[in-house]
Amino acid sequence: MSAERVAYFNGKIVPESQALISFRDRSFKYGDGVFDVARTFGGRIFKLQEHVERLYLSLKYVGIDPGLSPAEMMAITQEVTERNLPLLGPDEDYWVAQRISRGVDVPGGDIQQSGGPTVIVECTPLPLQARAHLYRDGIDVVFPSVRRISPDALSPNVKTHNYLNMIVADLEVRSHSPQAWAVLLDHRGFLCEGMGSNLFLVRDGVLYTPKGEYVLEGVSRQTVIELAADLGIPVVQDDLTVYDAYRADEAIITSTSFCLCPVATFNQKRLQTPATPGPITQQLMDAFSNLVDFDFVGQYLRHLS
Incomplete structure (x- = not known):
């Protein structure tokens, strides 16, 4: 072979x-x-x-x-x-x-x-081993100064090979926080998206995510929205601010590789719910695992060094 x-x-x-x-x-x-x-x-x-x-x-x-x-x-x-x-x-x-x-x-x-x-x-x-700790500790999200390209210039729903906008933002964040995850603001100053990833906030039992016209509407993002509906968790797509992130009870990053992974901090400020993952995040993780008939969280955690 x-x-x-x-x-x-x-x-x-x-x-x-x-x-x-x-x-x-x-x-x-x-x-x-x-x-x-x-x-x-x-x-x-x-x-x-x-x-x-x-x-x-x-x-x-x-x-x-x-x-x-x-x-x-x-x-x-x-x-x-x-x-x-x-x-x-x-x-x-x-x-x-x-x-x-x-x-x-x-x-x-x-x-x-x-x-x-x-x-x-x-x-x-x-990269299961490299990212395994994120399921144990949560993701540290940082908002860089670099803004996401305006949808008036290029649709965010097109996955092109030109990732420089995201890469420059990621380099800025990792220059001072090597383990952090960059989530960009859009050209208007609202929460947008990260490298190949979408963001959700949880507050008072409601799941919030940036509007679809400003982000790549990821397959994992859509899957989480559908799972939330099945679980009776309200989902709101809205313009969200950095202040909204700071006062969130829980937060989630979704992507193809992560599926969904809990956020621990925004700009080094810890979320309202001390446990990682929080209860809504855990419900969605369990539902995602049931959907794919595979314990993706366990798979990551088994790769912890």
Whole structure:
């Protein structure tokens, strides 16, 4: 058995080391590409159809034709994942990503003359050990000075390869708090989102989250909203302030890898509920685990050093 993972690369499944991108690829040069990422639970991909549907909305927004139907993309993703599963370590899982760029620039040409799309489907092991402590201690969230790009400039619901806005914010936060998680404010000064993640606040039994038009409406975010409805927990999408965060009883970060993870502090200020996770967060964690038939919190905690 090969010790190297495989990836789909422009029509073929090859060892990862053979999936080589030209330095003229527009995604490398300009961030001119889109992607989406699901995760596995015990080797099973969660909500692959929803992720692929969102991928194709991103492709439509930026005007890239991947040359594959959504059904073909799903089948390729399943095959790549299944071929990589034997290479997982004990109690590990994957991020499963599709990445499509506009293709290789034609020197002297214009944007319409690229050499056709670059299409990659790949698997990356989840950083379970690196993030395990967050389920024990909670996430320390910091609000950086960097603001999220306005939706008037670029829709936040498009997952592009240009993450510089998030990266600069993350670098600012980690320069003085290496373990902290950056959550940006939007251009108006309201709570927005973090790197590949959404934010929820809990106050007086109500779940609050920033409005969908200002954030990437994550698949995990939507899953939590649906689970809250099943549990009878009211959900309000609203403009939320830093003050709202400071007075929250509980707070949650959602993402593909985290599913949902409790927040411990905002700008080093501890939340009103001393326990991590709080009661509403715990209800939602349990409901999420039941939905995927997998104890994702236990999986993280088993990777504590």
